[in-house]
Amino acid sequence: MTGGLRVLGACPLDCPDTCSWVVTVENGEAVTMRGNPDHPYTRGALCVKVNRYLEHTRAADRILHPMRRIGPKGSGRFERISWDEALEEISVRLRAIVDEHGGEAIWPYNGTGSLGYLQGCEGVAGRRFWNVLGASRHFLNICSTAGNVGLTQTNGTPGGMDPETFASSKLVLLWGTNTLTSGHHLWKFVQDARAAGAHVVAIDPIRTRTAEQADEYLPILPGTDAALALGLLHVVLEEGAEDRDYLENRTENWAEFREEILRHPPARVAGITGLPEEDIRALGLRLARTRPTGIRATMGIQRHAGGGAAMRVIAAIPGVTGDWRHPGGGVAYSTSGHVHLNIDTRDDLLARPVRTLTMTRLATELDESVKCLWVYTANPVGSSPDQNRIRERLLREDLFTVVMEQFPTDTVDYADIVLPATMQTEHLDLHAGYGHMYLMWNEPAVKPPGECLSTTETFRRLARHLGLDEPSLYDSDLELAEELLSSGHPSLDGITVDRLRKEGWARLNVAQPFVPFTDGFPTPSGRLRLPREAAYVPPHTATAAREPYPLTLVTPAAHTFLNTTFGNNPELLRRAGGPRVLVNPADAAARGLASGRRARVFNGSGAFEAEVEISDRVRPGVVAAPKGNWPKLSPGGAGVNAVVDARDADLGRGAVYHDNLVEIEPV
Structure with missing residues (x-):
């Protein structure tokens, strides 16, 4: 075909931008990949990492066949086996574990290697299968939960600003986020704001690429962000610049929160944050006098002992200043709270309640009660805390470890069985960016190499091999996608599988510009809940x-x-x-x-x-x-x-x- 076949897809990786891409296929081979120039957020650009994605799919160390361990655990020594052999050995081991120890002895450990709603963590891929077996629940807390909970306690949702509206901001606070490395597409909208006269401030313990491009940089001590937020609001109160109408009609707990603010004057905050008092006061004055102010705070800001409290206080800033009223005002942490897909993990398939095991506690919770660890879209030896103890736990001979992977990671080295997994250009998936307001479709561009299988197909085959008769275990990927879009939420009006397959993406059915809380907050009172206590929790x-x-x-x-x-x-x-x-x-x-x-x-x-x-x-x-x-x-x-x-x-x-x-x- 002249010019090749254009296949629309989406990046699956753990980044807010979830880029739309175009793969050109010639003679069954993907020959080029580029950012989709028609997508309003991607705007034709991919990052330095994903620009090499096609090369990565063809890497020499790609895992292409099922394998069985033949050396000591941790040695990374395997022999190739067939899928039938792999499924039979897995089935025998799982049946024995369930019969002797119960389903809770299985820990399905998935991570953020893919944010797909079919193949990855967002739709809890494989959950139906694990429910039928009665396996333990996996709590995926590694990335953003402290901030999600903090924002939900304040706003009723972690969802906030549409990042595209940063183009309308007059003051941009890039708070604990390195935009040019992690989610660089936002920078275009920041540049649009700057061209219209906006002032850009980076607040970060490191002078990052982003901080070097900002108009102003504050080198804050790690984990003291809530204190800085209180200090800035103290200046706002000194100036009488709080939005009293908004506070009275759109918030609760103002009297208590005001007292907490007054306990944090800039002089005290300077001692906590390591920032000069005059810099805190200057930014506080700018915040008091500039509408709208847009705050970008992403996941790094909440990875410390007071991370949840930090996000609560930062989310309260536009409640005090009234910035939630305006396009370009508020806080952007994650847009995932605005995505209302129907994620039916079929919890009714559980015969009884089961325990929950926590992702970041693998080093301690992978104890003798766990007889099977099943890892997919994750590399815990490389990514999880307390690395040495994780390695020690994975050496247990009585622990049956299965890893579904694309490459021979450190975690793969400890597996008993390795199953070859597809990459994004080789399977179907549905995505929603947590840094923009679009649903994204990923159509497979090429056939999987070797014997690689998608996550969904792997669990379908395993269910069949085990003789499980629950019909929902065999739903096709298209059926699963149709179900995801069936929630009936107004934001999904007009978005269908057929439309997504044709167009590659669709904006959620919300206003543009999108100002999220014009009709109130999704809290019991409909108001923003200002923090009443523990507004600043110091880092460890x-x-x-x-x-x-x-x-x-x-x-x-x-x-x-x-x-x-x-x-x-x-x-x-x-x-x-x-x-x-x-x-x-x-x-x-x-x-x-x-x-x-x-x-x-x-x-x-x-x-x-x-x-x-x-x-x-x-x-x-x-x-x-x-x-x-x-x-x-x-x-x-x-x-x-x-x-x-x-x-x-x-x-x-x-x-x-x-x-x-x-x-x-x-x-």
């Missing part, structure tokens, strides 16, 4: 003894990897230059560290090695080591999560990747 690093580990470690997103996806891509590995740790010159001098030399970062949980980069991009007492490197491809065989604790945040049992104390020494 501010309250724990700082000896013998005096440095606060944050683990931001890498520019070249997405979590651990692409962590084995040769070109992106070359660009990343290996694991790095950013150290302030004063801290480096005190420890005899030199740029370009390797250092050991350690605490009581473990250690990892990284090349030192001495830079004032971090302040004294704070070090930063980007996540994403595979431990087995890193010096010393360990990654940053070797020193990350499995503690919980204040709300939602969120993760604390930016709230750990370490020490550094030369190697």
Whole structure:
């Protein structure tokens, strides 16, 4: 076919932008991929990571066939077997586990490797199958739960601003978010706002790519964001700039929250946040005088002991200033709260209630009561806290571990059975961006290589092999997609499978510009619930003894990897230059560290090695080591999560990747 066949798809990865892409297929092979120029948010551009996606699907280390372990656990030694052999061995083991220990001895562990509603975590892929077996529930808390709970306590939903309306903002606060690395498509709308006179402020413990492009940068101490928010609001009150009409008619708990604000004058907040009092006061004055103010705060901001409280207070800012009234005003954390698909996980298939096991607690909850760990769209050895104890738990000979994967990750090395998984250009899926207001369709562009199967097809085949007679286990992907769109919610009016397959995407049926809470908040009272107590919860690093580990470690997103996806891509590995740790010159001098030399970062949980980069991009007492490197491809065989604790945040049992104390020494 002249010019090739154009197939519309969507990026499945854990990024708010969920890009629309166009794959050109010639003679059954995908030859090019580019961002869809017709999509209002993607606007024709993909990120540096996904630009190499087609190359990644054809990588030499792609897993193409089922495999059985033949070496010790952790050795990564396997032999190829057939699908029939794999399904038979799995069926025998699962039946024996259920018969002897009950279904709860199975832990289905899925993650954010795909955000698909069919193949990935958003639709809880495989849940019906696990319900029939009576398996334990899996609580996917690793990414955003503290912020989700905090926002829901305040707004009634984690949904907030339509990010496209940032083009109308006059003050943009990029708070704890590195837009140019994690969700760069928002930058176009920020640039539109700046062209119209907006002032852009980055608030971050690291002077990131985004901070360097902002008009103003505040190098806040990690985990003190709620205190800064209270300090800014203190200035708003000093100026008499609170929106009294909005507070009276659209909020509750104002009297109590006002008292909490008054307890946080800029001088006190300066001592907490490490920011100069005059900078806090100047930004507070700007906030008081500028409407609309749009705040972008993404998942990194809530990965500490007070993460939920931080999002509660930040969400309260536009309640005090009245910015929720305006296009371009409010807070954008995740748009997923505006997506109302019918996610029927068929909990009625459970014979009785079952326990819930928590994703970030794998190191402690993977105990003798768990006899089967089934991992899909996840790489816990590379991504989860307390890495060393996870490895120890995975060595148990009585633990039957199955991993559905595309590449030989660190987690695959501990599997008993490995099942080859499709990639996004090879299966059908439905997506909704958590950073925009569009549903996205992914049509398979090519046939899967080797013997790779999609998540849905793998569970259909396994159910058939086990002889399970529940009809819903065999629903096709198109039937599942039709069901997802059948919720009857007004935002889905006019959006059908046929339309999505033809057009590739559809905007949710909401106003444009979308101002989310014009008719009230989805709370019992219909009002925004301002915090009444515990408005600022300090991070662990501010309250724990700082000896013998005096440095606060944050683990931001890498520019070249997405979590651990692409962590084995040769070109992106070359660009990343290996694991790095950013150290302030004063801290480096005190420890005899030199740029370009390797250092050991350690605490009581473990250690990892990284090349030192001495830079004032971090302040004294704070070090930063980007996540994403595979431990087995890193010096010393360990990654940053070797020193990350499995503690919980204040709300939602969120993760604390930016709230750990370490020490550094030369190697």
